[in-house]
Amino acid sequence: MPDRRLPTLDLKRNYDRVRNEIREAVDKVLESQHFILGPEVKAFEAEVASTLGVPVAVGCASGTDALILSLMALNVRPGDEVITTPYSFFATASCITRVGARPVFADIDPDTYNFKVDHVLEKITPKTRAVIPVHLFGQMVPLETLAPELRSRGIALVEDTAQAFGAVRHVGGEIQRAGGVGDLGCISFFPTKNLGAYGDGGMITSTREDLAKNLKSLRVHGSTATYFHDTVGINSRLDEIQAAILRVRLRHLQEWNEERRQAAARYALLFREAGLMEWVRPPVEAPGNTHIFHQYVIRCEKRDALQAYLESEGISSRVYYPLCLHLQPCFSDLGYREGDFPEAEALSRDCLALPIFPELKEEEQEWLVSSMEAFYRK
Numbered sequence: 001m002p003d004r005r006l007p008t009l010d011l012k013r014n015y016d017r018v019r020n021e022i023r024e025a026v027d028k029v030l031e032s033q034h035f036i037l038g039p040e041v042k043a044f045e046a047e048v049a050s051t052l053g054v055p056v057a058v059g060c061a062s063g064t065d066a067l068i069l070s071l072m073a074l075n076v077r078p079g080d081e082v083i084t085t086p087y088s089f090f091a092t093a094s095c096i097t098r099v100g101a102r103p104v105f106a107d108i109d110p111d112t113y114n115f116k117v118d119h120v121l122e123k124i125t126p127k128t129r130a131v132i133p134v135h136l137f138g139q140m141v142p143l144e145t146l147a148p149e150l151r152s153r154g155i156a157l158v159e160d161t162a163q164a165f166g167a168v169r170h171v172g173g174e175i176q177r178a179g180g181v182g183d184l185g186c187i188s189f190f191p192t193k194n195l196g197a198y199g200d201g202g203m204i205t206s207t208r209e210d211l212a213k214n215l216k217s218l219r220v221h222g223s224t225a226t227y228f229h230d231t232v233g234i235n236s237r238l239d240e241i242q243a244a245i246l247r248v249r250l251r252h253l254q255e256w257n258e259e260r261r262q263a264a265a266r267y268a269l270l271f272r273e274a275g276l277m278e279w280v281r282p283p284v285e286a287p288g289n290t291h292i293f294h295q296y297v298i299r300c301e302k303r304d305a306l307q308a309y310l311e312s313e314g315i316s317s318r319v320y321y322p323l324c325l326h327l328q329p330c331f332s333d334l335g336y337r338e339g340d341f342p343e344a345e346a347l348s349r350d351c352l353a354l355p356i357f358p359e360l361k362e363e364e365q366e367w368l369v370s371s372m373e374a375f376y377r378k
């Protein structure tokens with residue numbers, strides 16, 4: 001057994017920085033005994049809306065529900081097609097089949113790992129009702145040509161912002177914020193996300209005020225007045241305790257995202273200094289983007305052997321994602337085959353997510369990089 005360990009994420013170190021503020025916030029909710037859709041959720045919704053510069057933010061129970069509620073609010077239904085990436089967390093595609101529609105995939109860019117807008121445009125058919133870009137690992141998909149193109153064709157843009165709260169993109173003197181560009185944006189507050197709760201949670205943001213009423217009704221069983229139902233919705237709320245915790249953590253998020261960026265820059269520097277670039281490709285930040293490094297995902301030679309070696313040294317790493325969405329057994333009826341999305345498939349074979357979190361120490365990164373050096377030079 002190695003005598004020291006490096007996890008991919010250490011939430012305890014983060015809690016140590018905010019313990020008192022969190023306890024105070026949770027205690028306030030406990031004293032109020034108001035747990036569902038109370039003042040904390042309302043205040044947090046307003047804070048998220050102002051952070052992203054959108055008129056609408058609606059809390060819900062998870063990022064997955066945010067996606068499902070978004071497609072429900074847009075009335076996406078059986079027979080419709082929704083275009084997204086084959087390279088993401090499962091929920092990005094499952095929300096589409098949950099509402100009865102068909103996921104259509106568009107291959108990714110090998111540098112940024114996000115779907116390529118050109119490929120998306122090629123997949124549009126008369127059945128296309130929505131497109132879901134995923135700002136994967138914390139950097140935005142360029143939406144400046146996609147958004148107007150979709151708008152002109154009446155196709156909705158639903159951003160999957162689960163991994164990118166706080167990511168921005170500079171477009172010709174303007175700042176675009178992840179979750180603030182499309183018709184709808186879907187945020188996850190799963191505990192491992194950059195803005196994580198201490199349990200499940202999610203939120204839908206929207207640039208369209210006309211969708212607010214519908215979203216708020218859908219999260220309470222489709223009712224507009226208690227016990228009166230115009231539509232069939234679901235039960236999906238962000239609770240007061242999580243909202244109170246998230247309000248505390250939102251105040252620190254910019255600082256924490258900046259610390260992640262510094263850690264990412266240090267990895268890239270250490271790889272170069274160690275002469276590892278022959279075997280390792282660090283993630284690429286596209287021009288104009290401010291990547292918030294929800295994950296730090298490299299491409300590397302001999303991925304599985306490297307991962308096993310690091311594990312034997314006490315260093316954890318993860319594979320996001322080992323199997324592309326189009327190849328998942330549950331989607332076999334969609335008729336996709338291996339080879340359909342070569343860039344995504346190649347990434348699933350050589351990607352490796354290294355430890356990254358705001359409190360990651362310089363000496364831990366040096367330890368990891370020297371272990372990688374030992375592996376490749378042996």
Ligand SMILES: *Cc1c(COP(=O)(O)O)cnc(C)c1O
Binds near residue numbers: 065
């Ligand atoms: C985490 C995640 C989700 C789902 O969020 P949950 O809160 O876990 O339901 C959706 N899409 C992406 C890209 C994610 O990373």
